[in-house]
Every structure is written in structure tokens, then in C-alpha cells.
Amino acid sequence: MVESRQSMVDLRNVFRNKNVMVTGGLGFIGSNLARYLVEYGANVLLVDSLIPDYGGNMANVEDIKDVVRINIADVRTRSTMNHLVQGQDYIFNLAGQVSHIDSMADPYTDLEINCHSQLSILEACRNNNPTVKVVFASTRQIYGVPEYLPVDERHLLRPTDVNGINKMAGEWYHIVYNNVYGIKATSLRLTNTYGPRQLVKHNRQGFVGWLIRQAIDGEEIKIFGTGQQRRDFTYVDDAVLAFLLAASSDDVNGQVYNLGGPEIVSLLQFVEMLIDLCPQASYRVVPFPEDRKRIDIGDYYGSFEKIKETLGWEPVVGLREGLSRTVEYLLANKERYWT
Amino acid sequence: MVESRQSMVDLRNVFRNKNVMVTGGLGFIGSNLARYLVEYGANVLLVDSLIPDYGGNMANVEDIKDVVRINIADVRTRSTMNHLVQGQDYIFNLAGQVSHIDSMADPYTDLEINCHSQLSILEACRNNNPTVKVVFASTRQIYGVPEYLPVDERHLLRPTDVNGINKMAGEWYHIVYNNVYGIKATSLRLTNTYGPRQLVKHNRQGFVGWLIRQAIDGEEIKIFGTGQQRRDFTYVDDAVLAFLLAASSDDVNGQVYNLGGPEIVSLLQFVEMLIDLCPQASYRVVPFPEDRKRIDIGDYYGSFEKIKETLGWEPVVGLREGLSRTVEYLLANKERYWT
Numbered sequence: 001m002v003e004s005r006q007s008m009v010d011l012r013n014v015f016r017n018k019n020v021m022v023t024g025g026l027g028f029i030g031s032n033l034a035r036y037l038v039e040y041g042a043n044v045l046l047v048d049s050l051i052p053d054y055g056g057n058m059a060n061v062e063d064i065k066d067v068v069r070i071n072i073a074d075v076r077t078r079s080t081m082n083h084l085v086q087g088q089d090y091i092f093n094l095a096g097q098v099s100h101i102d103s104m105a106d107p108y109t110d111l112e113i114n115c116h117s118q119l120s121i122l123e124a125c126r127n128n129n130p131t132v133k134v135v136f137a138s139t140r141q142i143y144g145v146p147e148y149l150p151v152d153e154r155h156l157l158r159p160t161d162v163n164g165i166n167k168m169a170g171e172w173y174h175i176v177y178n179n180v181y182g183i184k185a186t187s188l189r190l191t192n193t194y195g196p197r198q199l200v201k202h203n204r205q206g207f208v209g210w211l212i213r214q215a216i217d218g219e220e221i222k223i224f225g226t227g228q229q230r231r232d233f234t235y236v237d238d239a240v241l242a243f244l245l246a247a248s249s250d251d252v253n254g255q256v257y258n259l260g261g262p263e264i265v266s267l268l269q270f271v272e273m274l275i276d277l278c279p280q281a282s283y284r285v286v287p288f289p290e291d292r293k294r295i296d297i298g299d300y301y302g303s304f305e306k307i308k309e310t311l312g313w314e315p316v317v318g319l320r321e322g323l324s325r326t327v328e329y330l331l332a333n334k335e336r337y338w339t
Numbered sequence: 340m341v342e343s344r345q346s347m348v349d350l351r352n353v354f355r356n357k358n359v360m361v362t363g364g365l366g367f368i369g370s371n372l373a374r375y376l377v378e379y380g381a382n383v384l385l386v387d388s389l390i391p392d393y394g395g396n397m398a399n400v401e402d403i404k405d406v407v408r409i410n411i412a413d414v415r416t417r418s419t420m421n422h423l424v425q426g427q428d429y430i431f432n433l434a435g436q437v438s439h440i441d442s443m444a445d446p447y448t449d450l451e452i453n454c455h456s457q458l459s460i461l462e463a464c465r466n467n468n469p470t471v472k473v474v475f476a477s478t479r480q481i482y483g484v485p486e487y488l489p490v491d492e493r494h495l496l497r498p499t500d501v502n503g504i505n506k507m508a509g510e511w512y513h514i515v516y517n518n519v520y521g522i523k524a525t526s527l528r529l530t531n532t533y534g535p536r537q538l539v540k541h542n543r544q545g546f547v548g549w550l551i552r553q554a555i556d557g558e559e560i561k562i563f564g565t566g567q568q569r570r571d572f573t574y575v576d577d578a579v580l581a582f583l584l585a586a587s588s589d590d591v592n593g594q595v596y597n598l599g600g601p602e603i604v605s606l607l608q609f610v611e612m613l614i615d616l617c618p619q620a621s622y623r624v625v626p627f628p629e630d631r632k633r634i635d636i637g638d639y640y641g642s643f644e645k646i647k648e649t650l651g652w653e654p655v656v657g658l659r660e661g662l663s664r665t666v667e668y669l670l671a672n673k674e675r676y677w678t
Contacts (some may be wrong), residue, residue: 009558085359092646104519108455108458108463109511111450111454111455111458115450115508116447116450119446119450119501120449154495156493156495156496157495157496158511158514159511159515160515160518160519161515161519162458162512162515163510164515165511165512166508168507168508168511169454169466169504169505169507169508172497172498173446173501175497176499176500176503176504179499180443180499194446197547225657230427297484322651
């Protein structure tokens with residue numbers, strides 16, 4: 001399954017018969033991660049709230065639902081987390097509210113999901129399982145508007161919306177619990193991640209899924225601004241490998257790492273690749289809507305040198321190949337993802 | 340009252356007949372600020388929860404209580420904040436939980452006070468008073484362990500405890516509401532602030548007040564570590580002037596500024612100055628207690644060049660002079676501050 005055979009062999013030894021919990025386990029990245037963990041022989045517990053529109057989807061685990069344990073619960077609930085963390089060797093902490101737009105409309109809920117819940121999980125670990133290893137899903141969004149490119153981990157954090165602020169806090173709870181209480185924790189700052197099982201139901205979780213859906217639907221895609229904004233994209237299998245490698249190494253405890261993509265492309269190029277795959281679609285460049293422009297960050301691409309140096313991770317699935325797999329998956333499973 | 344006559348004249352024009360709300364207005368810095376605002380002819384509303392041990396103290400406003408309006412309320416309460424912000428020209432947002440130690444013992448309460456409440460205030464402004472100017476009290480604590488000295492605003496934020504993380508988030512809510520919604524907001528990153536009306540009831544709000552109390556009580560002061568840790572100290576009148584100047588200028592909107600002290604001293608030197616003022620006290624250097632050591636940051640002093648350049652602010656009250664005024668005030672008002 002993974003691209004690097006060497007990694008796969010090592011990871012099999014790491015996770016075989018280990019107890020592994022994935023929060024947000026029915027979501028896009030969580031469910032892809034779960035599939036690898038099953039393959040590697042782990043005892044997998046998927047925790048998900050299935051809050052509508054957040055990304056959790058039973059269809060994501062259709063093929064593995066009999067070989068994982070699924071526990072529907074809200075990570076904000078302290079008593080639940082106190083129980084669930086017990087006996088886990090690894091926690092992949094991916095539960096979150098990821099919509100920038102929702103965070104501005106309802107900052108309190110974003111605070112609860114992205115801050116209160118992270119404290120619930122970390123306090124549960126501190127009190128009930130202090131030897132667990134936690135890998136947290138952070139986001140490049142906390143950097144805000146880049147001062148220089150590629151953005152490395154030395155770049156100041158200057159989030160541009162409430163979601164970015166709360167994700168920043170969520171990440172730092174992990175670092176502080178690592179440093180103060182010895183709860184082994186690492187944070188990965190994800191950039192645009194895409195692939196099979198991505199949420200394409202609505203357009204409030206970033207632009208990538210929505211563009212893919214529009215292309216598959218044969219629509220005229222509206223590109224905001226000039227289309228020249230450059231971005232990086234990580235195929236989900238590459239992102240999953242980063243999580244697995246980060247879990248496997250104590251060298252990364254207390255550290256934060258950017259992920260990144262194998263190539264930097266403009267939004268226009270991204271859309272053109274999509275239209276190559278879905279020739280019935282088209283595009284048009286239109287002015288930025290005011291509410292989007294206010295929280296847009298312009299060009300962004302990250303340096304993944306730090307994680308490459310420490311863990312040997314680098315993204316290997318090219319954008320054209322990754323998009324092809326994504327479109328193929330979604331076409332084959334359309335009824336499960338469109339509504 | 341203020342040290343700079345020029346500033347005083349200008350500030351009188353700024354605040355005369357203006358409606359000014361101070362959250363945490365019965366606390367140490369809030370009450371000192373209130374006294375200046377009264378002097379400058381403002382209509383002053385002090386909002387404070389008087390939560391025990393947080394720093395709010397009716398004794399702090401004994402001499403001005405008939406010329407200000409006092410509203411006891413919790414800034415977490417959205418309906419209350421929605422009402423109170425209406426008609427205010429300026430909000431000095433100083434309410435907060437400032438104990439590092441309490442934040443580790445009860446991270447949820449710290450989250451509510453330092454994050455949820457800031458959202459309550461900013462949402463109230465957005466919905467009910469979008470033209471108000473807000474000055475937020477942040478802290479040097481969010482920098483964590485300095486990578487270089489003096490620490491300027493380009494230094495990465497790497498908080499070392501939950502309180503630091505939540506204060507960082509609280510600051511950034513202000514910046515985002517400034518940038519996205521045009522709620523004029525500025526954040527001042529305070530360093531060790533000291534002076535009359537400081538909390539000296541307990542030792543959970545930083546070391547400065549507690550050292551002063553021990554000196555006045557004629558105790559043997561325990562200095563943790565080597566005593567060579569260097570710090571900077573801002574006398575409260577200097578800090579107040581920074582708040583007033585920041586409120587008065589639109590050049591600072593969306594910006595963060597360090598405050599600082601007129602001199603850098605070691606803890607040992609600080610204690611020696613105190614003992615000069617309270618000769619019955621003494622000191623002894625002892626090893627760091629484990630719980631303190633884990634969240635200690637070593638040397639810290641900040642650069643205040645940025646605020647000096649923009650607003651002309653610099654600290655003018657020397658440490659010896661400031662400590663002398665502080666000890667004198669506390670000796671004269673001991674019964675109001677000791678229990």
C-alpha cells in the first residue's frame with residue numbers, strides 16, 4: 001500500500017498488535033490512516049462524533065468496518081475520553097473542526113472542538129495513560145500570510161481566522177503536555193491534503209474537495225482572483241505515512257513538522273489537471289468574493305526539509321497521479337459522498 | 340501623575356468625556372489605569388468578576404469609587420458583554436486568569452477565562468459596537484524560553500504552559516477581529532509589572548508580588564536556582580501610559596508590542612533592592628522546586644524599540660524608585676492586601 005517498501009516493513013513491526021486510537025477516525029485522513037493500521041496488524045479504535053458536515057462518514061470505513069472498533073463519541077466529553085484513551089499505545093489525534101468559514105460564523109463552537117476537546121484528550125492521557133504517544137494533525141493555516149516561501153517551521157504563526165488561532169492553541173497544548181508532563185506528542189502541520197474519502201459534500205472545508213466535486217459534476221469552475229496563487233498538495237497516502245512515521249519515532253517528540261507536496265502548482269494549473277481528468281468541466285476566473293478575500297493567504301507552499309531530515313519522509317505521489325486516483329474513487333462511490 | 344508632561348496634555352484631549360470600559364477594572368493594572376482615566380475626564384466603567392484570588396479588589400478603587408461606575412460581571416457571559424460594550428469609545432481589556440500554576444491545575448477554567456471570554460468581548464463589539472478601540476493586555480510569557488535577548492516581536496511564540504497558550508490565542512483573536520472585521524485592536528505584551536495595588540495575597544500570580552510581600556513581612560526570601568536569572572520590570576504607571584498611548588493612536592491597530600523595563604536586573608539584585616527597602620528581610624538561594632522548574636523560562640528581557648518608535652513610549656520609573664513607591668503603598672494599606 002505505501003510507496004516505500006522499507007517504511008512498510010518497519011511500520012509493520014511498529015504497529016503489529018498495538019492498540020491504536022484515531023480521533024476523527026471516520027473522517028477523510030483518519031479513515032485512510034485506519035486502513036494502513038489494519039494492514040499493519042494494529043487493534044484499531046476509531047472515535048468519531050459524526051457531527052454532520054465535519055467529515056466523518058461511515059462510507060469511509062465500509063471495507064474495514066468489521067476489523068476495526070468504532071466508537072461514536074464527542075472528543076469534548078471528558079468522561080468518555082478518560083475511558084477511551086486507556087490501554088492505547090498510540091493516538092492519532094485528527095478530530096477537529098476544519099472550516100475557516102464556520103469558525104468565523106460560530107467562534108465558540110470552533111473553540112470547543114479545537115481547544116476544549118484537545119485539552120480533554122491530553123488531560124485524559126495525563127491522568128489515565130501517560131505513556132501513550134500522540135500525533136496531532138495541525139495545519140499550515142496557522143502561519144497565515146507567508147512572509148517568505150517556502151514556509152518552514154521557523155516562520156512566525158500569524159493566523160488569519162479563528163480556526164487558525166484555535167488550531168494553533170490545540171497544537172501547543174500537545175507540545176506543552178509533552179514538555180511538562182512527558183506525554184509524548186508530535187504535531188504535523190498539514191497543507192492541502194487530498195485523495196479518496198475526502199469530504200466533497202459542501203464547500204466550507206477548503207477549496208480542494210469542492211473543486212474536485214465541481215470537476216466531476218462537469219460544472220464551470222470559478223477560480224477566485226487571478227488563479228496564479230501557488231499552493232502545495234499532499235496526497236492522502238503520503239500524509240498517512242507521515243503520521244505513521246511520526247508515531248514510530250521518539251526523536252520527534254515535542255516537535256512540529258510541516259508536510260508538503262512533491263510539486264508547487266498554481267490554482268489554474270490545478271484546475272487544468274482536474275479538467276484533463278474530467279473533460280466535461282470548464283473554468284472561469286472571477287473576482288474574489290469579499291468574505292473569502294478577507295481570509296485568503298495568497299501564495300503558500302511549505303518546506304518539508306525538517307521532517308525529511310528527521311524521519312526520511314517526503315511526498316512521493318505526484319499531483320496528476322493523485323488526482324486521477326481521487327477522481328476514480330469518487331466516481332465509483334459517488335452516491336456515498338455527494339449528499 | 341504621568342511622567343511625561345507632553346503625553347499628559349495629549350491624553351487629556353483624547354479621553355475627556357469619552358466612554359471607557361476597563362475589564363479587570365478592579366485588578367492591579369486596571370485600577371491604576373482607571374485612576375488616570377478619571378484624571379483625564381473620561382466616563383469610566385470598571386467591569387470585574389471579583390473572582391477570589393484573581394486580583395480584583397474593591398480596595399484598589401477606594402479613592403475613586405464614587406467617580407467611576409463599577410459593574411460586577413463575568414466577561415465570559417455573552418449577554419452581559421453584549422450590553423456593556425454599547426456606547427464605549429475605548430475598551431481596555433485586562434480581564435484574565437494570570438496564574439501559570441492554576442492553568443496547569445485546571446486548564447479548562449483557564450481556557451474559559453482567557454479564550455472564551457475574549458471571544459465574548461470581541462463578538463459583543465462586532466455585533467454592538469464595531470467602531471470601538473480595544474487595547475488587550477497580553478504577556479511576554481507567550482514567547483516561552485527566549486532564543487535570543489532582548490526578545491523582540493519577531494521572536495517565535497512558544498508558550499511553556501497552558502496559560503501562555505490561551506493568552507496567545509486571546510491576543511490573536513484581537514488581531515483577527517481587527518484584520519477581518521475592522522474592530523480596532525492592539526495587543527501589549529507585558530513583562531513583569533509591579534507597583535501599588537498589586538496582588539500580594541498569594542504566590543500563584545508570578546513571583547514579583549510574592550517577593551515584595553515576603554520582604555515587607557521580614558521573611559527569609561527563597562530565591563530559586565542561582566538567582567542569576569535576568570528579568571525586566573515595568574512600573575505600573577509606565578505600563579498604564581503604554582495602554583493610554585496605544586488607545587490614542589490608530590497607527591497601532593492590528594499590531595502587537597512588547598513593553599519592557601528601564602533596566603535589566605538579576606533576581607538576586609531585585610531581592611537585594613527589596614531588602615534595602617525592608618532591612619528586616621533576608622534571602623537564601625535554594626534549588627528550584629520541580630513544579631516551578633518545569634515551567635521556568637530562564638533569562639528574559641524584552642525589546643521595547645517597536646512601541647518606542649511608533650508611540651514614543653519607554654519605561655521611565657527606575658526599579659529602585661518603583662519598588663520604594665510600591666513598598667510604601669503596601670505598608671500604608673497592609674490590611675487591605677494581605678488577606
